[in-house]
Amino acid sequence: xxxxxxxxxxxxxxxxxxxxxxxxxxxxxxxxxxxxxxxxxxxxxxxxxxxxxxxxxxxxxxxxxxxxxxxxxxxxxxxxxxxxxxxxxxxxxxxxxxxxxxxxxxxxxxxxxxxxxxxxxxxxxxxxxxxxxxxxxxxxxxxxxxxxxxxxxxxxxxxxxxxxxxxxxxxxxxxxxxxxxxxxxxxxxxxxxxxxxxxxxxxxxxxxxxxxxxxxxxxxxxxxxxxxxxxxxxxxxxxxxxxxxxxxxxxxxxxxxxxxxxxxxxxxxxxxxxxxxxxxxxxxxxxxxxxxxxxxxxxxxxxxxxxxxxxxxxxxxxxxxxxxxxxxxxxxxxxxxxxxxxxxxxxxxxxxxxxxxxxxxxxxxxxxxxxxxxxxxxxxxxxxxxxxxxxxxxxxxxxxxxxxxxxxxxxxxxxxxxxxxxxxxxxxxxxxxxxxxxxxxxxxxxxxxxxxxxx
Ligand code: UD1
Ligand code: CA
Numbered sequence: 001x002x003x004x005x006x007x008x009x010x011x012x013x014x015x016x017x018x019x020x021x022x023x024x025x026x027x028x029x030x031x032x033x034x035x036x037x038x039x040x041x042x043x044x045x046x047x048x049x050x051x052x053x054x055x056x057x058x059x060x061x062x063x064x065x066x067x068x069x070x071x072x073x074x075x076x077x078x079x080x081x082x083x084x085x086x087x088x089x090x091x092x093x094x095x096x097x098x099x100x101x102x103x104x105x106x107x108x109x110x111x112x113x114x115x116x117x118x119x120x121x122x123x124x125x126x127x128x129x130x131x132x133x134x135x136x137x138x139x140x141x142x143x144x145x146x147x148x149x150x151x152x153x154x155x156x157x158x159x160x161x162x163x164x165x166x167x168x169x170x171x172x173x174x175x176x177x178x179x180x181x182x183x184x185x186x187x188x189x190x191x192x193x194x195x196x197x198x199x200x201x202x203x204x205x206x207x208x209x210x211x212x213x214x215x216x217x218x219x220x221x222x223x224x225x226x227x228x229x230x231x232x233x234x235x236x237x238x239x240x241x242x243x244x245x246x247x248x249x250x251x252x253x254x255x256x257x258x259x260x261x262x263x264x265x266x267x268x269x270x271x272x273x274x275x276x277x278x279x280x281x282x283x284x285x286x287x288x289x290x291x292x293x294x295x296x297x298x299x300x301x302x303x304x305x306x307x308x309x310x311x312x313x314x315x316x317x318x319x320x321x322x323x324x325x326x327x328x329x330x331x332x333x334x335x336x337x338x339x340x341x342x343x344x345x346x347x348x349x350x351x352x353x354x355x356x357x358x359x360x361x362x363x364x365x366x367x368x369x370x371x372x373x374x375x376x377x378x379x380x381x382x383x384x385x386x387x388x389x390x391x392x393x394x395x396x397x398x399x400x401x402x403x404x405x406x407x408x409x410x411x412x413x414x415x416x417x418x419x420x421x422x423x424x425x426x427x428x429x430x431x432x433x434x435x436x437x438x439x440x441x442x443x444x445x446x447x448x449x450x451x452x453x454x455x
Pocket of ligand 1: 007008009010011050052073075076077078079080081082103104105106137138139140152154168169170171196197198199225
């Protein structure tokens, strides 16, 4: 049985924020949720979050997550004290049962690394350690002459000789739950910080003859903690670089990995090309050969193979079939669907509307709540008047219709199959199939008219 305890009671003073530190995002997701998701991949029996500073906000945030137990640590008297607060919630009586301790402000630890740590525990204790050129501030791993771990000493309690040790404690550990309960009851706060150190369980384990093994993270960013906005920004860049690297390895072209942001998941087919400065949010799926031009935002979007998004386009909850074309400067709002070969050009806004195959709206239009058939030509400046100030109505445009420029389609209204709407028409009634419909004041010329002159 596996318990995961996530320490998240710390104040995060250096963030200078009203938001609890662990709710600050990396890649658009609260740090705590990165840790929770890494934990969930281990299929634990229980996840316990230790809250303290900002506990109310944390509890509110976690209210919907039924697999997470929140316990309070008040006041905060150290990492050992924090785990003591979680102790009553821990499950398991068997010597094989394990408790894994993670930090809510160390968001990017990968589940593969945690699996390696759990494997290293065997029938003893395992700690995640790494080697740093500058170990200042970290707890040091003290090993005996045989090279086995004998204890952890905190920086503030260490001797000059111990300060030379480059192997540091990341804070992440996997312990036998039954033993951990006993060790926690035996640690004290007689140290430089007057805190109950979780790290003291290592010395107690050794004294009890329990083996202590180390495992190491695969990537240096996995164990970086966030204490300030500077560190948050650094970790954000490290994570974005990693996401870009993974996509590049999969064969995606990313013009500049340092100007690339995924805040969610991005799935790409073969030969996808992404220009600089794009932001992908939520779940984005790009089919084979999709090209995304510079400075586009795509949020919860699915693009069919061969679709091209030109520069400066904004797409939200939208979908295209193959070979659609969007932008530059286009906006697809929720419910926009472009069928095969459909195109929206510059300054076209589409909301809750379907454009059938090969339909084009090339310039300056608003298409809202519209069902548009195939091979329709939407002239420049066409507006669907879908809203009377209270209710919204649908516009239906059938296959092969031609809407002349600067027309207003006052919904509810239908344009029949093959109908032509003359430029500048305000359409208030249905237009029949295959006919020309227009509303237009006849043109007149007043001869001998003179412009007024200033008196
Ligand atoms: C701790 C480790 C140190 C390790 C370092 C890695 C101890 C005694 N020391 O030191 O060996 O090198 O992490 O970063 O464990 N927290 C609580 N309640 C508390 C205190 C802390 O929930 O009372 C949480 C914090 O919110 C944070 C984590 O525990 O997420 C670590 O606390 P922090 O004060 O940063 O630990 P360090 O003193 O840096
Ligand atoms: Ca501390």
